[in-house]
Amino acid sequence: MHNSKIPSSVLKSVQKPGRYIGGEYNSVIKDKNKVKCRFAFAFPDTYEIGMSNLGVRILYDTINAHKNIWCERVYAPWTDMQEKMRQYEIPLTAQESGDPLSAFDMVAFSLQYELCYTTALAMIKMAGFPLLSKDRGEDTPIIVGGGPCVYNPEPIADFFDLINIGEGEEVLLEICDLYIKMKEEGSYSRAAFLREASHIEGVYIPSLYDVTYNDDGTIKEYKPLYEDVPTKIRKRIVADMDKAPYPEKLVMPYIETVHDRIVLEVYRGCIRGCRFCQAGMVYRPIREKSPETLCKQAKCLFDNTGYDEISLISLSISDYSELPKLTDDLLSWTDEAHVSLSLPSLRIDSFSEELMQKVSSVRTGGITFAPEAGTQRLRDVINKNVTEEDLMRSVGIAFRGGKSNIKLYFMNGLPTETLDDIKGIAELATKVVGEYFKLPKPERPKGIGVTISVSCFVPKPFTPFQWEKQDSYELLMEKQAYLRDCITDRRVRYTYHEAKVSFIEAVLARGDRRLAPAILYAVENGAIFDAWDEYFDYDRWISAFEACGIDPAFYTTRGFGLDEILPWDIIDIGVTKAFLRRERDKAYKGETTPSCAEKCSGCGANKLGGKNRWCK
């Protein structure tokens, strides 16, 4: 009766065995003899994290709606389980059928952060497949990569047979349909399929390109091997979010996961244009769902899951043009049903007393704001259009509403940053404390505390800062130390991100195909779960670069020339390089750009189509 092929004595000997058993309510079971394509959706992190991912939840449902395809889930076993799997030769299996990955036609990885690359490759290894695409035979499933990381697919190009650029709802089905068709016609071979798939918009087949380099190490040319293979791969989008598939039910985990609640995606894209933010560029154009669609989806999900919390998500929820209507419509039944609403991403300039009352996560949780930079000058450079007044007004409301703990997010190492900007972070925090003391004593909530949390800037592909250099590790350490010295108020707590992690993240985000041997080296030497502090091993990465003759500085502190061919130039995200360049120039002049709601800036994403309010 167990789907799980893991012996019970093994399950009894590992932490949280509930991660490995499958059998969750709402999981989809099909007859494997009746489907024509078995599709494994792999998430290169733990069950608890993977189960919380909205993209996977959407695609699991979308693919399973197709009667000829059975989509199952696969997660990375935790290290204690990996040890048992090695000891007892247990292969990596899918949650639903308990079958090993070799039983599948396709294995697709959702790549959400660069630091999961090694985990994905370790999973391919656990499945018993060759790591390099070129070594795979006809028996190996097609290994697919997708998700936000693959907008620069080059560092992992050698490991994936097929890469899905952009939103997967439609294109994954097209890929499966092609596979089924070629199998039925008898025209299928790995090579023939990949060649044919390269004609589908949003599909990138890395093995069909030859890359050459200049003497100085920069890229000379991307050349398709055949004439019918596209020279540039345009990302796919879902045109109409009201018609886009959205799950009516969710697989219900037995064990607690990271986001164990209903997640309602309100819109895609972002009207802001923060110049460091990759998501803000790659998800353009903005496509909203109507409040009617959202309410219908929320009610349906509530009925089918029993969750008592609904989280409204998008890149900047308060920019949703019908937020008041949406929250009112939801509140008309959620209160009575004992369902609470939460909003994870609030902008400083939109924080209001009303929101605090309506939204329970704001009512009960901590309050976090992200000014990102310590001075108005630098905030203008990064186009974070919030002012000190906005922040003071918002924290004032929060304090009056009984909040005493405020968390502020900042970034170190932004382009043009000076010591004054860093000092500005400490000063801003002190002013927030001052705002608390402006309240008459009886109105002050108890125990004021302001936490500043500082991460390190990583110049991401497809942002106006894509050409920028990353600060060296030494410089970032100096900046972190300087900021610590600037903080004099004992009510201000300071936490910062490990600069070494950001450095490796930058290499993996900005690299090209020549990184593959180093990633391979890291995996062969045990790298996995790099996103987990306890498993991240900087020295292993440095030895990997050394062993493979790679200078990581080439991708980080060097910066990229404005005329250089960038590793990700093969991809077309809609937003043009010319727009990014214009934004970069404005950044250096300290000029801001209005949001799409105020004025279209002609970023180029409108050419992708899509039903939306703002694009001209």
Add this chain to the structure above:
Amino acid sequence: MVQVDANSKIALRIKFKKTGKLQYISHLDLVRTMHKIIIRAKLPIWYTEGFNPKPKMVFAAPLSIGTESFSEFMDVRLTERIDTAEAMRALNANMTDEMQVTEAYYPETKFTEMRWLSYTMLIKTDNADKSLAEACDNVLNSEKIEVLKNTKSGEALVDIKPLIRSASAVLDGENIRISAVLSSDPSTFLNPEYVIKALREKVGIISNPDCTKEGYSIIRENSFFEDMSAFK
């Protein structure tokens, strides 16, 4: 003055099974899972008053990870009396096959009146034969059965015999089958794992370090009052 909701006294009791893979779900996770099930089943749930209203669910005798059960009990407070057959149907439609309600009724007893639980344990061990089964049976029926047990004051040698109402061991094919009735009283609750532990220490069952070769399964079969009539 706080108004006492007269209806809040209505508790619906369900008896359910938790079998197969669900033996790996902890008690805490079971509580969270059940919470969602009763919402999906649209039972008229009574919520606690106050800042953070929650349904009121009470479970009898905890089950440890690795034990299957055909005899779990939960009381949930409702705002009104509903048809029990209908409640059972609604709950079962919202559960997987491995967790199903077998009875639903309005109880007249308290969980504290439950005194005994019966278990079946199947032991797969390399040296299983008739004489080993007899040796096990002898241990289970000796005057004293001392095992190292975690107590409030640390590990101590404890005699578990008084917590065992009856126990026997027989050879069942290639396995040794133990049937035991153990205390379910909260203050003297005996986890069946201790019975296995005693046999391990005293008769030397399950000694192969390869945990895929040997092992055991435990099933909770039934719940009883002091006089061994079925708990309801």
